Amino acid sequence: MARIEIEGGVPLNGSVAVSGAKNAVLPILMASLLTDAPCRLKNVPHLKDVTTTIELLAQMGAEVGLADQFTIELDTAGVAHQEAPYDLVKTMRASVLVLGPLLGRFGKARVSLPGGCAIGARPVDQHLRGLAALGADVYVDAGYIVAEADRLHGANIVLDTATVTGTENIMMAAVTASGVTRIENAAQEPEVVDLADCLNSMGAQIEGAGSNTIVVHGGKPLSGYDFTVLPDRIEAGTFLVGAAMTGGHITTRRSNPRTLDAVLQKLEQAGAEINTGEDWIELDMHGCRPQAVDVTTAPYPGFPTDMQAQFTALNAIAEGTGVVRETVFENRFMHVLELQRLGADIRLEGNAVVIRGQPKLTGAPLMATDLRASAGLVLAGLVAEGTTVIDRVYHIDRGYENIEEKLGQLGARIRRYAARAA
Ligand code: EPZ
Numbered sequence: 001m002a003r004i005e006i007e008g009g010v011p012l013n014g015s016v017a018v019s020g021a022k023n024a025v026l027p028i029l030m031a032s033l034l035t036d037a038p039c040r041l042k043n044v045p046h047l048k049d050v051t052t053t054i055e056l057l058a059q060m061g062a063e064v065g066l067a068d069q070f071t072i073e074l075d076t077a078g079v080a081h082q083e084a085p086y087d088l089v090k091t092m093r094a095s096v097l098v099l100g101p102l103l104g105r106f107g108k109a110r111v112s113l114p115g116g117c118a119i120g121a122r123p124v125d126q127h128l129r130g131l132a133a134l135g136a137d138v139y140v141d142a143g144y145i146v147a148e149a150d151r152l153h154g155a156n157i158v159l160d161t162a163t164v165t166g167t168e169n170i171m172m173a174a175v176t177a178s179g180v181t182r183i184e185n186a187a188q189e190p191e192v193v194d195l196a197d198c199l200n201s202m203g204a205q206i207e208g209a210g211s212n213t214i215v216v217h218g219g220k221p222l223s224g225y226d227f228t229v230l231p232d233r234i235e236a237g238t239f240l241v242g243a244a245m246t247g248g249h250i251t252t253r254r255s256n257p258r259t260l261d262a263v264l265q266k267l268e269q270a271g272a273e274i275n276t277g278e279d280w281i282e283l284d285m286h287g288c289r290p291q292a293v294d295v296t297t298a299p300y301p302g303f304p305t306d307m308q309a310q311f312t313a314l315n316a317i318a319e320g321t322g323v324v325r326e327t328v329f330e331n332r333f334m335h336v337l338e339l340q341r342l343g344a345d346i347r348l349e350g351n352a353v354v355i356r357g358q359p360k361l362t363g364a365p366l367m368a369t370d371l372r373a374s375a376g377l378v379l380a381g382l383v384a385e386g387t388t389v390i391d392r393v394y395h396i397d398r399g400y401e402n403i404e405e406k407l408g409q410l411g412a413r414i415r416r417y418a419a420r421a422a
Helices: 022-034 048-060 093-106 125-133 164-174 190-201 233-245 261-269 305-317 334-341 371-383 403-409
Strands: 002-007 013-017 039-042 063-068 071-075 108-112 137-141 144-148 156-158 180-184 205-207 213-217 226-228 249-253 273-276 280-284 321-325 345-349 352-356 365-367 387-391 413-418
Touching: 002 371, 013 403, 022 039, 022 048, 022 071, 022 093, 022 164, 022 190, 048 063, 048 071, 048 093, 093 108, 093 125, 093 144, 093 164, 125 137, 125 144, 125 156, 125 164, 164 180, 164 190, 164 213, 190 205, 190 226, 233 249, 233 261, 233 280, 233 305, 233 371, 233 403, 261 273, 305 321, 305 334, 305 345, 305 352, 305 371, 334 345, 334 365, 334 371, 371 387, 371 403, 371 413, 403 413
Parallel strands: 013 249, 039 226, 156 180, 365 387
Antiparallel strands: 002 387, 002 413, 039 071, 063 071, 108 144, 137 144, 180 213, 205 213, 249 280, 273 280, 321 352, 345 352
C-alpha cells in the first residue's frame, strides 16, 4: 500500500496547472449512455474514479479508449447490459449516475444501492423520487435499485435537499422524457452546469442550470458530444489553502476563479492577497502566518463541504481560534483525530469543530480515511515540523491527479513510496 512522506516547513511557491473536474467528468462520461453516437471528452484527469467509471461503462458493453493522455473517446452503441454491479458501485458511489441515462435510453436499469461511506449515510431517496415522478417504476430488489419505464414523461419535481448527483440523475433522465420537467431546489454547483452544457451540446434543451430551478424540454434527439471539462475548483482550492498555510506565494493555472468565490473570500479573511484573471488565481501570503477563519459549509454557491477539511487544517496552524461547521454531511470530521496527532488543538462540538491555532505542528504517522480528509492531512504535513507519513493514499488518488508531483513543483519536500506489506 502506497504512502506519502512529507518533510514540512517549506512555503509553497511557483505555479501549478489544475486538472479537469472529477465531479463533472463522472456524470458527463455517464451521459454518453444517452446516445448511440460517438462521444469525446477532453481535459480528463487521471484519477481512480475515472478509471472505475471507464470499467463500469466497458462492462456494460461500451467501447472506451484514450485518444490522447487527457482525451477519452466513448461509443455506447453496443451497450446491452443495463446493470451497475455491487463490486464496482461499492468502490465508487457516483456509479449511481448511470441510473438516469440507462432508464432514459433503454427504459430499464439495475444499479446496486450505493450504501453509505465514511462521510455519511449518503441516501439516494431523492434520486428515486425524481425518477418515479418522471413515470418510472422504481423499487429495490436484493440490494439493487431497479427502474423501469416504457416512456418517461415531464414532471414538476421539488427536491427535499439540493442533491448534486440527484439533480444530475434526474436531468439526464428528463432529457429523454416527453414534455417539460421542472426541477426545483436543484443543486447549483458548477459541475451541474457543465453537465447541462454538455447535454445541450448533444441537442438537449436545458435552461436554468446554475440556478435552483432547472427546466428541461425533453424528447429532443441526442447526438454525441465533443466536450471539454471545466477545471477542478476543489483541486485549485486545495493548493491555494496549502500556500496560505505555509506562508507561500503560488498561482494556479487553468483554474476558474468565478467558481471559487466563497473560498477566495475566506482566504482573503485569512490574510491572503488574491489576484485573479480569466483562467488563473494568484495567492500571496507575504510570508505571514494565516489568521483563523470561521467556516460553515453549504450547497453552492455557499462554502463547499469538499473544502472543509482543508480549512480545518488551516485553522490548526492559524493565529486565533476558528469554528468550522459542517452542515452537508453528518460525519465529515475524520481528519480531526489525525490532525490532533500532529498537535492540533481541536474540540468537536456537535456538527462543528472549535480550533485554537498553534504556532507549530509536529510531524507524525497518519492514516487517510476519505478523499478530502486526506487532502487536509497532506496540507497539515506541509507545515508540520519534521516528517509526516500518510498511509492509505489510495483515498487521495481518487480525486487528485499526481498530488505529490504537483506539490513538488511548488517546492514541497514530498514523495510517494510503496510501503512494505504489513
Ligand atoms: C456530490 O456528492 C459530490 N460527488 C461530493 O463530492 C460532494 O461532497 C457533494 O456532492 C456535496 O457537494 C460527486 O459529484 C460525484 P449530495 P452527492 O447528494 O451528490 C443528502 C468529493 O469529495 N441526500 O449533494 O452524493 C446527502 O445525504 C465528493 O469529490 C439525501 O438526503 O452529494 C447529503 O447530506 C464527496 N438524499 C446531502 O444531501 C439523496 O437522495 C448532499 O448530498 C441525496 C442526497
